[in-house]
Amino acid sequence: MHISVIIPTRNRAQSVKALLDSLEVAACPERVVVEVLVVNNASTDETTELLTSESAKRRRFSLRILEETRLGKAHALNLGLANAGGEVVLIVDDDVTVDQMCLTGHAEAYGETEFVAIQGRVLPGKDTEGQTADPKRMREYNIPIVDYGIEFREIRGLTGTNMSFKREVFERVGFFDPRLGPGTAGFSEDTEFSMRIRKAGFKIGYTPHAIVYHELNPERYGREYYHDMKYRKGVSRSIYRNDPIVFRVVPDLVANCIRYCLYRLLGKTAKAYKTEGRIMKYWGYLMGKIQHRPKSKSTA
Numbered sequence: 001m002h003i004s005v006i007i008p009t010r011n012r013a014q015s016v017k018a019l020l021d022s023l024e025v026a027a028c029p030e031r032v033v034v035e036v037l038v039v040n041n042a043s044t045d046e047t048t049e050l051l052t053s054e055s056a057k058r059r060r061f062s063l064r065i066l067e068e069t070r071l072g073k074a075h076a077l078n079l080g081l082a083n084a085g086g087e088v089v090l091i092v093d094d095d096v097t098v099d100q101m102c103l104t105g106h107a108e109a110y111g112e113t114e115f116v117a118i119q120g121r122v123l124p125g126k127d128t129e130g131q132t133a134d135p136k137r138m139r140e141y142n143i144p145i146v147d148y149g150i151e152f153r154e155i156r157g158l159t160g161t162n163m164s165f166k167r168e169v170f171e172r173v174g175f176f177d178p179r180l181g182p183g184t185a186g187f188s189e190d191t192e193f194s195m196r197i198r199k200a201g202f203k204i205g206y207t208p209h210a211i212v213y214h215e216l217n218p219e220r221y222g223r224e225y226y227h228d229m230k231y232r233k234g235v236s237r238s239i240y241r242n243d244p245i246v247f248r249v250v251p252d253l254v255a256n257c258i259r260y261c262l263y264r265l266l267g268k269t270a271k272a273y274k275t276e277g278r279i280m281k282y283w284g285y286l287m288g289k290i291q292h293r294p295k296s297k298s299t300a
Contacts, residue, residue: 001107002033003164004086005061008068008076009094010041010183013050015215020054022097023061027104034061034103037083039076041068041183072183073160074176081170090164096212097125105210106164112152115205117165117197119158122146125213133216139273142225143214148206155206156198160190162212165197172200179239185288186232192240223276230277234284239292243285253282 005023009016016038028034038051051065066083068076081089090106092098099105102120109118122144124133133141146159158165160181173196181189197204219225243249256278263272 001029001031001088001110002035002086003088003090003103003107004080004084005034005036005090005092005103006077006080006084007036007038007092007094008041008073008080009038009043009047010071010073010076011043011045011047012094013043013045013047016047016094017050017054018097018215019092019094020063022099023103024059025100026098026102027100028060029104029107032103032107033086035085036061036063037066037080038063039066039068039080041073041076042071070178072178073181074178074184074189077160077181077189078175078178081175084167087167088164089167089170091160091162092212093161093214095215095217096122096161097215099211099213102162102210102212105207109152109205109207109210110166113205113207114203115154116169116202117158117194117204118163118210119146119155119204119206120162120164120210120212121208122159122161123211123213125215127216128218131216139226139270140221141216142220142222142229143216145214146206148208150208152208153206155204157194158190158197158204161214162210163190164210169197169200169202172202173197177240180236185236185239187229188233188236188240195240223273226273226277227280230280231284231287234281234286235288235291236284237281238285238288245286245289249282249285253279253286256282 040047055063055065066079068079106118126132144159144161176189177192180192256275260272260275
């Protein structure tokens, strides 16, 4: 098996270095060839210099540095896909480190299941001071956590933080939608890609054996970032979905506003917090539809 690991990155020099260091010590099954493609997406920090230095080192796996000047994670992913030689493509975000068995977990999942796209686990990592996550503060960290248990199972969608798929999937469904994802709409390039995978008749699976650890970044902590994240998810959703505004989106928005008030009155802070996110997502969807609505043609 030949695996191409694609890492899109922008302005996270130290994070991507930690990821490359973790890949360097990751276990790899015999007869599995790994290539690593880092796509530098118009970074303005020291990322370019760091990647130049990293590419000059002697490494276990071949490392290629690609430059994508068009801003957006989807553009970076698409450039990586266009240059990937593997029969399996593994995509990991630049703010994670891989578990020692991550590569093995993805590779073995294709031999042990019938899935052609695999979602790995995403668990909390460490903060900038090397401290692990506080279980009581999990919602504050605003990181994606993916954990469906300890067994293989079929799932509906992929989270781009730690996902892989066979080349035949990419050849059938095409590239990622460049309107979506970080750097453009903000989110959902992986969700929309998953929808096309299912529409093409493929099955998506989950493996508990391929783990990455998401860094805890203080810049993402708290309610303000949470609101902004949910709002941008709503805006992103408005680009690739056409949910009925009058009969679904507005009623759901109103219903969640009512729920929020009730939860606050009853002192159910955790439920109120989650409901805030739903409100922001529906509001983002509405604003996105207004922003992207077709302009009427002027008449002569």
